[in-house]
Amino acid sequence: MSEQQPTLLPYADPAFVADPFPLYQQLREDGPVRRVVVAGGLDAWLVTRYEDGLAALSDARLSSDVRDASDGRILRQLPETERDSMLSNMLRSDPPDHTRLRRLVSKAFTARRVAGMRPRIQAITDGLLDAVAPAGHADLVADFALPLPVTVIGELLGVPVDERRDFQHWTDQMLRRGAEPPDPSVVNEAWQHMRAYLTGLIHAKRAHPGDDLLSGLVTARDAQQRLSEDELIAMVFLLLVAGYITTVNLIGTGIATLLAHPGQLDLLRSDPELLPGAIEEFLRYDGPVSPGIARFAREDMEIAGVAVPRGATVLIGSAVADRDPKRFPDPDRLDITRQDNAHLAFGHGIHYCLGAPLARLEGQIAIGTVLRRLPGLALATDPDGIPRRPGGLRGPESLPVTFTPGG
Secondary structure, three states: OOOOOOEEOOOOOHHHHHOOHHHHHHHHHHOOEEEEEEHHHEEEEEEOOHHHHHHHOOOOOEEOOHHHOOOOHHHHOOOHHHHHHHOOOHHHOOOOHHHHHHHHHHHHHOHHHHHOOHHHHHHHHHHHHHHHHHHOEEEOHHHHHOHHHHHHHHHHHOOOHHHHHHHHHHHHHHHOOOOOOOOHHHHHHHHHHHHHHHHHHHHHHHHOOOOOHHHHHHHHHHHOOOOOHHHHHHHHHHHHHHOOHHHHHHHHHHHHHHHOOHHHHHHHHHOHHHHHHHHHHHHHHOOOEOOOEEEEEOOOEEEOOEEEOOOOEEEEOHHHHOOOOOOOOOOOOOOOOOOOOOOOOOOOHHHOOOOHHHHHHHHHHHHHHHHHHOOOOEEOOOHHHOOEOOOOEOOEOOOEEEOOOOO
């Protein structure tokens, strides 16, 4: 198996970006672990099947720390002088650091705490739709799916309203993925802006703390010394970024998917109680991360009987595994009534997405309110013409729609 010829994931091909699932299916049928080439020529080992992916996500031999990768191109995408500070976060750490960092913020994302945010999320949602409803047309990404989670995470962390667009712009520059990785000089410049901004914001919270998550983290840093300054900055950066990007993709993809499946749309309109299950199906059918979640082999090991060398980049293919017919009957069919829908879109194990309850709630409120308030909703373009973000964070870049003007 080590003699496999790697398969290129063709991010420069618009057809693949629009619908990568036929190639994913072929890779899954070819074997449980397949060598692939991703952006920038990086060689990776893609875990293609559900049970193997589930096991890999809990395998301590696979590290989340990119510094365990043998291919130096991954680190070279980050500015050398800032690598440690950029990587000092939960997403890219292992126990015991991961355990300590996650514990500091976990209480802010419990199901009960998130449920208490429902009235405010609903108010933000209604305000955004108030602005577009009279027009009869909108871009439901730029006008709705993007500003909703940006506003929610900004309020949770205590980021001033007039400064949220700046961090969104810098994030886009750092995380833009396509056929090639982002220019390190662009990443460096954006990170310097982001770091300077976050440093100033932290100083402001230190001087005038508020009732927000960032003020609480500053207190933990100063009073208990449970965070280094680099860890504090990296934590806030991660929460800001992770708090909106995947949720934008969930909302945009969910609406686009429904509009491309009118039977499912009619079913959901007729029975709004199906909405929580519909969100899970959107995440399984076309999740916000593709092809999957990166890990790095700490040692020579086997995954599903395939030898994987130490230092290898392992992609646990959540988007591939979530259409595994051995786990999900008729997996290429959208079915918002699907039962036993334990997808891998939010990961599994100790790195299971901390913000999953918040993303689910935002998705339910956003999509449910759009269907209720925008009658006659229809795509203003061919479904195949919806521009998609290439690379690891998958979702529509824009979603032009028409609807009956009103309120």
